[in-house]
Amino acid sequence: MPEGTFENHSVLVTGGSRGIGREIAWQLARQGARVALMARGLEDLEAAADGCRVEGARVLIVPGDVGSESDCAAAVADTISEFGSLDMLVANAGISMLSAFEDLDDLEPLERVMRVNYLGSVYCTRHALPHLIASRGRIVAVSSLTGLTGVPTRTGYAASKHAQRGFFDSLRIELQRRGVSVTVAYPGFVDTGIRERAVGKGTGRGSGRAMSAPECAARILVAAAHRRREIVMTPMRQLGLWLKLIAPDLVDRIAARSVKFRP
Helix, strand or coil: CCCCCCCCCEEEEECCCCHHHHHHHHHHHHCCCEEEEEECCHHHHHHHHHHHHHCCCCEEEEECCCCCHHHHHHHHHHHHHHHCCCCEEEECCCCCECCCHHHCCCCHHHHHHHHHHHHHHHHHHHHHHHHHHHHCCEEEEECCHHHCCCCCCCHHHHHHHHHHHHHHHHHHHHCCCCCCEEEEEECCCEECCHHHHCECCCCCCCCCCCEEHHHHHHHHHHHHHCCCCEEECCHHHHHHHHHHHHCHHHHHHHHHHHCCCCC
8 A cells, every 4th residue: 555645544443353453453553543443342452452552553442332323423522532633434343144044033133233234334434424524534344245245144244234335335426525535345254253253043154265354454455545445355256246247146156155055
């Protein structure tokens, strides 16, 4: 990415205590950014913040749940109070789902996933947006390949990521003349442990090589630095988007194999 892109930038990273969010925070810290970390677990937040401090960065921890609008409002307000401005929002917080729809006892897992993955992004964006317009800043949304195509055992997760994609694609158009860029990242399988914390009744892992969190974070930050509209992580996944237009049944079969699911 361009050298010094994020130096002296104030950045709020949701889901910043683990996985992709934590790695994004550490890489921003190395570039000289001021980083605010939002997540629910205080112990993990402290550990992630220590990683930023090692890089010499100013860091703020904001315990909170993105599924609560008041927590999101407080996170933005605390960031502004501490750093004086906000240059980038990284809407990364999310939870996964691992269960065939028919195996769910009730719909609470779908409601929970939608609140965190979709509404959590919306809540944070709502309260961050005036400050991002003032700084002509950036929004980065960490979505998933399931935001582009359906995947078995991920019905609620895919729905939340499709909703997130629709929101940010629409918002990008609204902000074209306001100087705020919107980048949506679509990772595939990333080694973060998110599947081990998934809601639902399923078990197991997807097939294929998982990308490392440092590699994923680096690619996302390059896209954000260049204010790209989106980044699909691998050429094979990009090919899959074209295949979906001309051979959707084939894409469905590939998706089923990717999670070792038999209808």
